[in-house]
Amino acid sequence: MAKLELQELTGITVEDLMIESEKVAHVQLNNPLEHALLVLVKSGYSVIPVLDHMYRLKGMISKTAILNEVLGMERFEMEKLSELKVSGTMLTDVPVLKKSDTFLTALKAVVNQAFLCVLDDEGYFEGILTRRAILKKMNRYLHEQVHYHPTADKTNV
Ligand code: 2BA
Numbered sequence: 001m002a003k004l005e006l007q008e009l010t011g012i013t014v015e016d017l018m019i020e021s022e023k024v025a026h027v028q029l030n031n032p033l034e035h036a037l038l039v040l041v042k043s044g045y046s047v048i049p050v051l052d053h054m055y056r057l058k059g060m061i062s063k064t065a066i067l068n069e070v071l072g073m074e075r076f077e078m079e080k081l082s083e084l085k086v087s088g089t090m091l092t093d094v095p096v097l098k099k100s101d102t103f104l105t106a107l108k109a110v111v112n113q114a115f116l117c118v119l120d121d122e123g124y125f126e127g128i129l130t131r132r133a134i135l136k137k138m139n140r141y142l143h144e145q146v147h148y149h150p151t152a153d154k155t156n157v
Helices: 006-011 033-043 063-069 078-082 103-112 131-148
Strands: 047-051 057-062 115-119 125-130
Touching: 006 103, 006 131, 033 047, 033 057, 033 063, 033 078, 047 125, 057 063, 057 115, 103 115, 103 125, 103 131, 125 131
Parallel strands: none
Antiparallel strands: 047 057, 115 125
16 A cells, blocks of 8 residues: 655645435434434444434534433433434534545544534535544545655654
């Protein structure tokens, strides 16, 4: 495999690393919380995107937010799960990326977010960029630097 150069790394865009929308677990705005919890538990993810019927991003929903929503004084009031909608519980203020954003923009973004949704100019959902995808690329680059320049790991590069 060819060595990954710094220019190549910084030349990578979000489009090169994102997970396409068809492979992303998501729920719809009007789904009951019960359905959202089912998708979250079955997929194994802690947070997933919320889309409208046109595939536009509307927010994110997490297992923690759902459980908080149905937490009563003494117990989880699970019967509420079928009454309440995703739209009332989701987080709406979510940072996003574009396909053309650079590796450095994405790297900065995943410091605070485990993943970011990728939208087109009209707000349509195109996929997600995960922290894992960024770290995988960064890991490869840094290991190659150490391999080709063995003193690099001793100089805090
Ligand atoms: P979390 O669900 O909190 O997952 C944290 C990390 O745990 C993931 O990091 C991944 O390395 C691992 N992981 C969790 N569930 C997994 C599963 N079912 N299969 C494989 N690995 C799993 P990242 O891969 O960097 O993902 C960051 C966040 O992006 C995830 O946070 C989740 O909220 C979201 N995500 C990732 N892939 C997704 C997908 N296909 N659909 C919906 N959301 C996804």
